[in-house]
Amino acid sequence: MKVLHVNAGLENGGGLTHIINLLKEAKNEQQNFTLLCLADGPVAQAARTAKLNVQVLGIKSRYDLGGLNKLANFINQGNFNIVHTHGPRANLFLSLIRRKITAKWCITIHSDPYLDFAGRGLKGKIFTKVNLHAISQADCIFAVTKRFANLLIKKVKINPEKVHVIYNGTFFHEDSQIPAKYEHPNFNIVNVARAEKIKGQALLLQALKKLNNANAHLFIVGDGTELNSLKNLAQQLKLGPQVTFQGFMTHKQLKNLYRRMDLAVLTSYSESFPLVLLEASDNLLPLLSTAVGDIEVMIPDQKYGFVANIGDVDSICTQLKQAIATPKEQLKEMAQREKSYVAGHFSLKQQLESILQVYNKIE
Template structure:
């Protein structure tokens, strides 16, 4: 059985966390996998609850490289076949680990690494620069969309070192949620049967909530019988709330903050929206799909693989709030089409994006890498 050590920061709460947990389930009985993280947080606790093999190699600070020798001992003494990193912190550590091990080292590209720290000048200056340098040290790359593979190739990475693995979702996981009315009452939403449109994304510039709010304004000018829910927190919060006040639509848009109970949110809304400037293959589309909620999204990353116009939702170009508004109004006026899109996207996700299909593809990638020979330096 192939033995793989996964490295991840441990502070992850979004798509990377879901990716890892789903992948571990998909790889069960195929791969002997262990996770090492560098922060003890909810990621670690949830991994333990799921029965995953996980250990913390604690870092005092991001620059603490004492973990490198500990990792090399773990890898060399326990006969791992592959080291698999996820995210900027793990990539940085692997830059120093590379010379101490003799197994293939791979990393998953979960996002556009040039945009990960876009909202913070100093982090962007330092962490993005370090991550760019670290990425060059890896033997192989796994991208969560074909779009990201093309991105790496344009940036000089070798095509024969890049594999594609679309995100999958645990289709066997019990989807628990509270009733719609209970959820709306919990967040003090004044609901009187309106269409509910929601967006679940951290409040930062890459997620581009300004386009969402502009679309809200345009939509409400035509039809006031719609409410908009924003789930997430972040640095853009104050600016976005001020924007809704300037448009005088603050009674129609609800800022809910971070919602841990994601399925209750998706159960409450009728339409899911993404307005991101850059995306990979976001889990919020698949999570909404399990509740038969279709998505209207920007045409970016791997999203066009799952969102097809008039089949599973609608796509619009980045910043085109007028087209987003047009699609919201279209679905408001055609509830049969709305229900049909919801059925279609749920069936697509269950058939093509399960944890099993994800695990099978990852296993194939591991085999291809190992069959290609041991650690070849770039």
């Protein structure tokens, strides 16, 4: 079976990690997967670094429809059995050539399609409508949470038989492969997320202020449109000495930072099934998240981590306080318990096997 994964190529975050890791696992399992990026960018670069089979179509923008015939020809001449798209732009392009190709078409829904273009006015409403129409045309849809699956079935009116819930996975390492932690005097909290409103870092800063604990230090990792606003908010709240903005970090840099961290925190308003938390767990960090997506599947109860209410500064502060008050040895046991649990349920091997089962049914 020949499978083509298609992405716009400009992803830089969880979407990129999902695609690259899935294709790495497919390569490990000797599956015939190819990645096609509509434009050169972070995804193609990451694929080249990983020595994956990647091609770039060279489409300049979402308005550049001149590449549609090139895309159809690439698919048909490559004799692909399955085309699997990731992201609204790739979905749109496939919907426009759907009748020109013989391959079956799958889509992964990485995020809430009603929020992908939120805050962009009329243009955002049009893009949302176009993306939803494209999604409805696919032969099968992979939703990374049950909530997304229910949304597609009940609100977008997708045939339930076309929708499959397959959770994100990651590569898990043996504990002996994880570098030892550095001793440090403070309680260090790390937030790895794009600096965007939907990621809720402003809530985290407000919760840190309310916590009123000078021993708690926050490290925010990631770039985005809200970065300067967050820096200004940290200054307004007089949190300067307690907050470090790391900017974008490579996986290697991040793994080194994890050696000085005590807790990984995600305070988003909306998420799918956060890979950053799986990766933090792999590095033996206890987790704190807002109740986004299917987080109750990742953190089933309080023995496995801390869960706060979405958009609730008081709730986030309470959970931070509880984490800090937990003895270090108990936090270590919690991190070990969580890693054992997620490694047993959300490996990339399991994710790939579930996807292949669906491919085989529709091919």
